[in-house]
Amino acid sequence: MCEVLSPSTRRIDTGIKRTIYAREGVGFLWFIDPIARTLEAFELRDGFWVLLDMLTGDASVSVPPFDAISFDLSDLWA
Numbered sequence: 191m192c193e194v195l196s197p198s199t200r201r202i203d204t205g206i207k208r209t210i211y212a213r214e215g216v217g218f219l220w221f222i223d224p225i226a227r228t229l230e231a232f233e234l235r236d237g238f239w240v241l242l243d244m245l246t247g248d249a250s251v252s253v254p255p256f257d258a259i260s261f262d263l264s265d266l267w268a
């Protein structure tokens with residue numbers, strides 16, 4: 191699952207939705223913050239979210255579940 195964070199939805203996305211995704215067994219969760227220009231990637235392990243990586247700026251992204259490919263994080267910023 192990938193959530194693009196915005197000031198109006200940040201709390202919902204990182205709070206209740208994150209809890210629901212864990213409960214439903216979603217294996218991976220990405221939070222993309224276009225204002226901070228960051229990507230946080232999590233994996234669900236034993237019911238808990240484990241941070242896999244926190245990338246910023248123009249870092250090269252190759253993070254599960256899409257680690258077979260890579261792209262520059264800056265490609266996401268307008």
